Amino acid sequence: MEFFADWHTHSRYSDGRGTIEENTAAAVGKGLEQLAITDHCPANIGVGVKDADTFFQIQNEIEAVNEKFDSIKVMLGAEADIIGADGSIDIPRRVVDRLDILIVGLHPYIWPCSFNDAWSVVGVNQMAQVSRSYRKKARVNNTKALKEAVLKYDVDFISHPNLRMPVDVAELAAVCVTRDTALEINTGHHYDKEALVRAAEKSGVNFVVNSDAHFPETVGNLASGGALLERFNIPVSRILNAREARH
């Protein structure tokens, strides 16, 4: 199998080190045909874009970069944060509607949308670090919030399920299948990806493998994710950014 796209990379507009053009040049170097710039959204404390309108600026820059490069299509994406137990995310519809790729994920340090959400979305996950019963509660809350987001928005995929914040992957996957939302294998972070695939595969859910690159050098580093899915005999047809290798 071979990958033709990396749909999860960060630029200097959030906490990435590279410019959009540098990420693009790196992706071209790796032979990719598509690249998405998917910066963190405003509620992600210390790393998110300045405000939601920044995505319009990013879009303009992507258009200019697309003019320069013939062999690759650069897409506008966003890695939105869950900020409410009801699945609310931290960018408004007017931004979501402009995106080529909407990623939704859980991150531990975010500005919640209400006092109640401060506890159910953030606090419980902090307590989960030290207490098993809170870990269970966090897992229930996290799973429910992600499922609500999948039902509420056209989410292309969920970033790094089970990274730091526990999720019932089988339950999430069952909803994702009905909404054509994929689950990500994220090669940029260390977490139990085998457990993720094991819990998700029977649902028939699709996967994407992404680098989550924060540096141009790591854009397109997808091989470890491909090898993992091959070990589980996941067919290429279920890996959205891969295809059969051409000989």
Ligand SMILES: [Zn+2]
């Ligand atoms: Zn993330």
Ligand SMILES: [Zn+2]
């Ligand atoms: Zn990311």
